[in-house]
Amino acid sequence: MVIILHPGTDKDTAERVIDKVKKLGFTPHPIYGVINTVIAVIGDRTQEAMEALEAMPGVDRVVPILRPYKLAGREVKPEKSVITLPNGVEMGGRTVGVIAGPCAVESREQFLETAGYVKQAGAQVLRGFIYKARTSPHDFQGVRDEGIQLLREARELTGMPLITEILDTRDVEKLHDVVDLFQIGARNMQNYALLTEVGLSDRPVVLKRGLSATIDDLLKAAEYILVGGNQQVMLCERGIRTFETQTRNTLDISAVPVLQRYTHLPVLVDPSHAGGHDWLVPALSKAAIAAGADGLIIETHPDPEHAMVDGAQSLTPEGFKELMGQLPAFAYAAGRTM
Numbered sequence: 202m203v204i205i206l207h208p209g210t211d212k213d214t215a216e217r218v219i220d221k222v223k224k225l226g227f228t229p230h231p232i233y234g235v236i237n238t239v240i241a242v243i244g245d246r247t248q249e250a251m252e253a254l255e256a257m258p259g260v261d262r263v264v265p266i267l268r269p270y271k272l273a274g275r276e277v278k279p280e281k282s283v284i285t286l287p288n289g290v291e292m293g294g295r296t297v298g299v300i301a302g303p304c305a306v307e308s309r310e311q312f313l314e315t316a317g318y319v320k321q322a323g324a325q326v327l328r329g330f331i332y333k334a335r336t337s338p339h340d341f342q343g344v345r346d347e348g349i350q351l352l353r354e355a356r357e358l359t360g361m362p363l364i365t366e367i368l369d370t371r372d373v374e375k376l377h378d379v380v381d382l383f384q385i386g387a388r389n390m391q392n393y394a395l396l397t398e399v400g401l402s403d404r405p406v407v408l409k410r411g412l413s414a415t416i417d418d419l420l421k422a423a424e425y426i427l428v429g430g431n432q433q434v435m436l437c438e439r440g441i442r443t444f445e446t447q448t449r450n451t452l453d454i455s456a457v458p459v460l461q462r463y464t465h466l467p468v469l470v471d472p473s474h475a476g477g478h479d480w481l482v483p484a485l486s487k488a489a490i491a492a493g494a495d496g497l498i499i500e501t502h503p504d505p506e507h508a509m510v511d512g513a514q515s516l517t518p519e520g521f522k523e524l525m526g527q528l529p530a531f532a533y534a535a536g537r538t539m
């Protein structure tokens with residue numbers, strides 16, 4: 202059920218409702234919106250509990266949550282969630298945000314050079330991946346812990362929020378003070394231990410759609426993070442497996458408006474992993490913005506030909522700069538800014 206408080210209900214009154222929920226044997230999940238505060242309550246609902254809560258001061262109404270994604274759904278929070286990053290950048294607001302960087306951190310020279318030009322071109326968040334989730338164990342697994350110091354350096358040098366992919370529950374604590382956001386990649390979308398662990402963290406999380414996951418699977422995976430208390434979750438469509446072979450994956454562009462309809466969480470698109478070719482990235486980025494994406498994740502490399510991972514889909518510094526110059530017009534056309 203979801204308990205909707207009257208607009209402007211003070212904190213003490215809200216706390217009393219939260220205490221009552223606990224006394225009734227449920228776990229409350231308060232969601233603070235701009236207009237309304239709501240308390241989502243997961244568990245078997247009983248008519249008596251709903252009535253007891255509805256009678257409390259501050260409570261406007263109590264309604265059942267019908268959809269399976271109880272905390273991610275618009276039922277509990279009709280307005281969009283905006284996630285504010287340490288540099289003041291808002292994801293999920295009016296501005297379309299860009300997360301950019303190499304697929305993998307390879308060397309100091311490569312990473313710092315990339316950090317410099319993505320910042321200059323206007324990206325808001327820097328990608329710095331030191332652990333790589335590869336389909337084959339024989340492929341490059343990332344520079345791993347050797348790269349931690351480099352992440353610190355790039356973050357300090359650029360002042361940009363930094364995102365990294367984590368593969369292990371132990372990475373959450375280890376990298377808490379090194380990065381600003383965590384990514385859970387497509388291959389780990391249903392790694393419930395990892396989802397649960399980031400759910401207890403105060404770091405925003407980008408959760409990518411699994412290779413063969415439905416939109417509902419993605420939303421239910423997000424629930425694992427939200428239920429732990431971490432409400433700073435962004436979802437990312439990154440292409441799914443289909444019979445098509447011209448592209449690395451098939452960008453499910455419909456996922457953007459579908460997600461925007463059913464969830465309040467920001468929706469990102471990764472055109473790089475969807476298309477798999479650098480020449481596809483501009484068209485897919487523009488399509489994503491037109492479809493209503495809140496942000497993009499774009500791979501770029503100073504020398505794509507010699508990249509250790511995903512060179513074919515990585516934009517050159519010039520290509521990245523050119524695309525960043527083209528995107529604002531599409532953002533404006535979609536009623537957004539950039």
Ligand code: PEP
Pocket residue numbers: 304330334385386387388409439471474
């Ligand atoms: C990545 O972002 O580098 C990545 C591995 O993406 P995905 O998990 O979508 O394959």
Ligand code: MN
Pocket residue numbers: 304305474500510511
């Ligand atoms: Mn990649």
